[in-house]
Amino acid sequence: MKVIILAGGFGTRLGEETVTVPKPMVRIGPHPMLWHIMKFYASYGFEEFVVALGYKADVVKSYFLQFADMASDLTINLGSGTVERRRRHQERWIVHLIDTGLDTLTGGRVLRLAPIIGGETFMLTYGDGLSDVPLDHLLAHHRSEGKLVTVTAVPAPARFGGIEFDDDRIVGFAEKHARSEGWINGGYMVMEPGLLEYLVGDKDSLEASVLERLAQDDQLVAYKHTGFWQCMDTMREKQALERLWASGAPPWTRW
Numbered sequence: 001m002k003v004i005i006l007a008g009g010f011g012t013r014l015g016e017e018t019v020t021v022p023k024p025m026v027r028i029g030p031h032p033m034l035w036h037i038m039k040f041y042a043s044y045g046f047e048e049f050v051v052a053l054g055y056k057a058d059v060v061k062s063y064f065l066q067f068a069d070m071a072s073d074l075t076i077n078l079g080s081g082t083v084e085r086r087r088r089h090q091e092r093w094i095v096h097l098i099d100t101g102l103d104t105l106t107g108g109r110v111l112r113l114a115p116i117i118g119g120e121t122f123m124l125t126y127g128d129g130l131s132d133v134p135l136d137h138l139l140a141h142h143r144s145e146g147k148l149v150t151v152t153a154v155p156a157p158a159r160f161g162g163i164e165f166d167d168d169r170i171v172g173f174a175e176k177h178a179r180s181e182g183w184i185n186g187g188y189m190v191m192e193p194g195l196l197e198y199l200v201g202d203k204d205s206l207e208a209s210v211l212e213r214l215a216q217d218d219q220l221v222a223y224k225h226t227g228f229w230q231c232m233d234t235m236r237e238k239q240a241l242e243r244l245w246a247s248g249a250p251p252w253t254r255w
Contacts, residue, residue: 001046001048001120001121001122001123002046002048002049002050002116002117002120002122002123003038003041003046003048003049003050003122003123003124003125004049004050004051004052004110004113004117004122004123004124004125005024005034005037005038005049005050005051005052005124005125005126005127006052006106006109006110006124006125006126006127007022007024007034007051007052007053007054007060007127008022008052008053008054008055008057008100008101008102008104008109009022009023009054009055009106009127020059021056021059022055022056022059022060022127023127023128023232024037024060024127024128025056025059025060025063026232026238028130028232028238028241028242028245029242029245029246032063033127033128033130033232034051034060034063034127036130036252037125037127037129037130038093038095039253039255040130040131040252040253040254041123041135042091042093042255043253043254043255044135044136044254046123046135047092047093047094048093048094048096049093049094049095049096050096050098050113050116050117051095051096051097051098051127052098052100052109052110052112052113053097053098053099053100054099054100054101054102054103054104054109055102057097057099060097061097064095064097067091068085069083069085071091072085072086073085073086074086096116098112098113098116100112100113101202103202104202105202105203105204105205105206106204106205106206106207107198107199107204107205107206107209107210108199108201108202108203108204110124110195110196110199110206111196111199111200111201111202111204112202114196117193117196118193119193120193121142121190121191121192121193122190122191122193123135123139123188123189123190123191124187124189124190124191125187125188125189126187126231128231128232128233129186129187129188129229129230129231129232130228130229130230130232130241130252131152131154131186131187131188131225131227131228131229131230131252132227132228132229132251132252132254133152133186133188133223133225133227133229135188137223138150138152138188138190138223138225139190141221141223142190142221142223145221147192147214147218147219147220147221148191148192148194148195148198148214148219148220149189149190149191149192149195149211149214149219149220149221150189150190150191150220150221150222150223151185151186151189151211151220151221151222151223152185152186152187152188152189152222152223152225152229153183153184153185153186153222153223153224153225154183154184154186154225154226154229155182155183155184155226156182156183156184183222183224185207185211186225186229188225194219195210195214198210198213198214227251228251228252
């Protein structure tokens with residue numbers, strides 16, 4: 001089963017790093033977000049990826065073109081110019097890097113990938129969010145519901161930290177990452193190829209129009225996930241993910 005990763009949107013300014021790289025290539029520890037997402041899917045056996053590129057597509061292409069050498073130990077003979085990979089990396093991924101246009105919206109990017117999607121069920125997520133959603137359970141839920149699209153729904157993060165009271169006495173403060181009531185689209189979707197019939201062009205947005213039309217036709221279902229989920233839209237969120245990685249036990253790792 002193929003995994004589509006939407007990595008073509010314009011990046012959010014996360015310090016100086018996003019001046020030169022798209023957001024999915026911002027590093028958490030020594031690896032870009034895109035690598036973390038792919039490692040997570042691969043841990044469930046999904047190892048064929050279709051990366052929908054747009055903004056700074058060359059940066060993503062360069063990363064994967066150099067991946068085998070950068071992830072291996074090398075012996076370089078400067079006299080002959082030969083390079084021997086001594087310790088090879090363990091990844092067995094197939095990675096399709098497809099330029100889907102600079103200004104194409106999310107639905108349009110999926111439509112441009114129709115030839116490579118073919119007639120099979122596929123997974124889709126964004127290039128800026130990490131989770132520990134159990135993909136096997138997600139897929140089983142999707143198949144049991146029989147709809148065109150299943151969206152992983154996650155509790156909406158609270159915008160501000162909260163004050164905890166005992167009568168009028170303040171007893172503590174809730175962090176900003178505490179969850180509020182309500183649910184949002186966390187990505188990590190499962191889709192049937194019939195979704196393509198709902199897409200009409202580059203200006204189609206999954207979030208603003210396509211998913212709405214699917215809901216109206218009773219072709220959209222949610223998989224509610226209350227475990228770990230974190231997007232990376234701000235420097236604060238990037239730093240929070242880096243702290244989790246540095247802890248040695250980040251919740252999205254299964255490898």
